[in-house]
Amino acid sequence: MKYYVTTAIDYPNAAPHIGHSYEKIAADTVARYHRLRGDDTFFCMGVDENSQHVPRAADANGAGVIEWVDRMAGAFQGTWTALDVRPDRFIRTAIDPDHARASQELFRRAQAGGDIYKGTYTGYYCPNCNTFYEQGDLTDGKACPNHPTITPEYLEEENYFFALSRYTDRLLAILDNNPDFIMPRVWGAEIRALLQRGLRDFSVSRPVKSARVVDGKPWGIPVPGDPDHVLYVWFDALTNYATAAGLPDDPGRFAHWWPANAHVVGKDITRFHCVYWPAMLMAAGLEVPRQVAVHGFMTLEGQRISKTTGNIIDPVELVEEWGADAVRYYVLRDVAFDRDGDFVRANLAQRYVSDLANDLGNLLNRAVSMIGRYRDGIVPTVTAPEAPTDIDLRAVAEAAVSGTTEGLETWDFDGALDAAWSLVRRANQYVDENQPWKLARDPEAADRLSVVLGAVAEALRLLSTLLAPVMPTACARMRDQLGLEAATPGDWLTLSWGGFPVGTRVGTPVPLFPRKDLADSPAR
Ligand code: MSP
Secondary structure (H helix, E strand, O other): OEEEEEEOOEOOOOOOOHHHHHHHHHHHHHHHHHHHOOOEEEEEEEEOOOOOHHHHHHHHOOOOHHHHHHHHHHHHHHHHHHOOOOOOEEEEOOOOHHHHHHHHHHHHHHHHOOOEEEEEEEEEEEOOOOEEEOHHHOEOOOEOOOOOOOOOEEEEEEEEEEOHHHHHHHHHHHHHHOOOOEEOOHHHHHHHHHHHHOOOOEEOEEEHHHOOEEOOEEOOOEEOOEEEEEEOHHHHHHHHHHHHHOOOOOHHHHHHHOOOOEEEEEHHHHHHHHHHHHHHHHHOOOOOOOOEEEEOOEEEOOEEOOOOOOOOOOHHHHHHHHOHHHHHHHHHHHOOOOOOEEEOHHHHHHHHHHHHHHHHHHHHHHHHHHHHHHHOOEOOOOOOOOOHHHHHHHHHHHHHHHHHHHHHHOOOHHHHHHHHHHHHHHHHHHHHHHOHHHHOOOHHHHHHHHHHHHHHHHHHHHHHHHOOOOOHHHHHHHHHHHOOOOOOOOHHHHOOOOOOOOOOEOOOOOOOOOOOOHHHOOOO
16 A cells, blocks of 8 residues: 655754654654555645745745755754654745646646636735735734734735635545545544535736846746746645656656645645635646645643743754654654643653653663573563453553554554553553563462563563654564564554564663753753
8 A cells, every 4th residue: 555644844944843744754754654554655735935925935035046945955954853753755836847847737627727817906915825815804803813913005906826726525525525634534524514604716827027036047947938026835735746756757756646645734735725725726637635634733831832922942952952863752652633732841851751761761771681680581472361460461452552642543643642551551550560670580470470571571562563653763672673574565464462573582771761850951
């Protein structure tokens, strides 16, 4: 099976913040999960450079426009790398020539199909969200509903329009026929209501005269066949998903990857992804994506994350302090995908200590040390369960495999992690119940000791795969200490109890999440 997943492409008008990271971590986790299932997986991210507020940000920072977008692309990519987010393609919409070709191709196809026409636009344009509003949409008739400090400008201009209104019924049919098209399902109801209110055609170009000139050319992608217009930035931005799949340069590649299996986006841009984008694709005779996965917004210590409130945290600094695995684990565990959530540094510290260092780290450390000490480092072969506690551990392990899988399939990351953690907790309890250190002192209990150590190692083996999509580095280290090969594509499908290779020798126990003195931590 193939699996193609994307994130929204960020505006590079400022460096990335922890709010942007949530969606990237979630999408990377799902891409890693699909790879572990053995799916032929492709994961695309990028930056949305053609917005007119990007050159303005360059000006405000005293940088040349190209210098600025290069610097920002580096900052975004550096942040994703630090967070262990590894896309297969990172699109730069102003720089990558195949992206301009794809956007123009989509425009041409929609035009040839009769869905693009010229008309006059009147409305209020917010340059920061690149959206046209009617006066009634504005807060107090003035401010942008998403950017309280911005007063959208009244515009009257000749533009190309996309005949969105013709697509209402076809869009409703997508929702009717695919209950999982928009996940979580609550967002589907919102889009349905929007469709039922009726759609207005939208503008897909901006006049060149309102575009910033960079190196003698208007900023933006030229409208094919009309030098007086550039494409509306959302038209080209959405097309990035098709560019990465090979439109129009590589039809074979495109046929393989398209349609995308999932677009992961924030709740503020569902309309673009669940209405505009499918309609644009249908107009071009292309399949619509299988799913749009919508996440909520992250606040920081109770406040909206924004430059104006000054509460930006640099994700790279968090990674330097806590490591990528802990940051990934914390946000996916504590900020539910389907609603807004708060990033609280003290809670990250708490999760680090109790869940990661204590629960998971200690379990591994105890198992590897005891196998070293009592069994010369050789993992005892897993046997049939003999005591009620063995039966229970195995049942919890099996439930953890299905619960984690279910969570990752349905964008319920905290549910997935809860399911995996029930095994972490049960395995720790199993060690306490069976007290291997006592069994080790009783020669008569040698067989029982082997059963117990084998079962704990087996639980850890399963966890080293179950947690790998969320914590790739820690899980690689876990496997190394357990004496297991690195996880490989397809491993997820073999997660049944009893698979520890016979005769495996464990490595040296090293704390998975080193202890931290919280009193010294700036997180407090
Ligand atoms: N450039 C457009 C997207 C084009 S996709 C074809 C855009 N850019 S953005 O930089 O404003 O936002 C990028 C993504 O980050 C969006 O999915 C947005 O919802 C998400 N987030 C931005 N701030 C966020 C939080 N505070 N919390 C969670 N996600 C947030 O929109």
